[in-house]
Amino acid sequence: MKILFVGDVVGSVGIKAIETYLPEIKKKVKPQLTIVNGENAAGGKGTKEPDYQKITRAGADVVTGGNHTWDKREILDFIDDPKKNILRPYNFPGKNVPGRGFIEINVNSKKVYVINMMGTAMMRALDNPFLAADDLLKTLDDDAIKFVDFHAETTSEKIAFANYMVGRVSAVVGTHTHVQTNDAQVINKQTALLTDVGMTGSYDGILGDKKEPIINNFLTQRPNRFDVDEDGRMQINFCVVEINDKTNNARSIKNYVITPNNQTFLN
Template identity: 80%
Template sequence: MKILFVGDVVGNIGIKSLETYLPQIKKVVKPQLTIVNGENVNGGKGIKVEDYQKIQVAGADVVSGGNHSWDKKEVLDFIDDPKKNILRPYNFPGKNVPGRGFIEIKVNQKKVYVINMQGTALMAPLDNPFYAFDELLPTLEKDAIKFVDFHAETTSEKIATAIYLTGKVSAVVGTHTHVQTNDARVFNKETAYLTDVGMTGSYDGILGVKKEPIINRFLTQRPNRFEVDEDGRMQIGFCVVDVNDQTNNARSIKNYVINPDNKKFLE
């Protein structure tokens, strides 16, 4: 099974990038499942139902989240809708947390679990993700593909998580830092890994937002209002994971970026 994963969609330009590139990518890859991280889609923070619908129409089967999952209060109007394949990190603390941290879907009669988990290093103090995986994974069907969007800040936590989960899940793909890393690999011929898949949105901003306020903050050390760079040129970061349907082990993972300086994938 080929699983296509697209990194953080940022702002309206992220939607435009997704609408422009995702159909072309899917024609080449021919994935059986497409997952898109959408936690930054509305003004860089959060998601509303109209954003979810646009991501879905562009070609996503599942929309995952992260630390900005709750930033738009309107998310509470649809995050519990069982007809909408939207996720938030599983390890938010407390009971009766709205939404789902994982989803079970059937792809050509093969069961697939898509799991959303958030790291805690240099991030909000959610429940320990390692213990959360220990709690969750035994409850899932063993003979199934398990794909993890691990939304985390530090490289070390992401790598440690992937090694901890080797042989337990099919893939661990990192999101959140918006810059694609070049370390795609398969641990022990079992679990695919990429530290960060990158972002989808402005190629000319800084992590998807306008350059000037960020530079000014570094210059002055004073707060600045960050806004999505909606006028930049488009980019999309993604990866393709090939999983053996019989063993649930990853065969390969390949990472790609399409931007004005790199359009090799489409040539």
């Protein structure tokens, strides 16, 4: 099975990049499942229903979240809709948390779990994702593919989590930092890892935001309002994970970028 995973969609440029590139990517990759992180789609923070609709119409089967999941209150109007495949991190603390932290999908008679987890190093004080994953996996079908979007700040936590999950999940792909890493690997011929898949949005900004306020912040050490760069050229970052349907182990993981200066994938 091939699973296509697309990095954090940031603002209207990110939505446009999804609408422009995702159909073409799917034609070439021919994935059985497409997952897109959409937690920055609504002006850089959160996801509104029109954003979700645009992402899914472009070809996403599941939309995952992260630390900005609750930034737009409108998400509460649709995150519990069972017809919408949108996730928030599983390890938010407390009971009766809106939405779902994982979803079960049947792909060509094969059961697949898409799981959304969030790290705690330099992030919010959520429940421990390592222990939360332990508890969750006890309730899931062992004979199933398990794909984890691990939304976290530090590379060390993402790598540690993937190694902790070796042989128990098929893939751990990191999101949140908006910069694609060059460490795609299959650990022990079992679990695919990419520390961060990168972002989908403005190629001309800084992590999807306008450059000037961020640069000024470093120059002055004074607060500046950071705004999403809605005028930049498009980029899209993604990876493709190939998984053995019989063993649920990853066979390969490859990361890709499409930017104004790198159109190799489309050729």
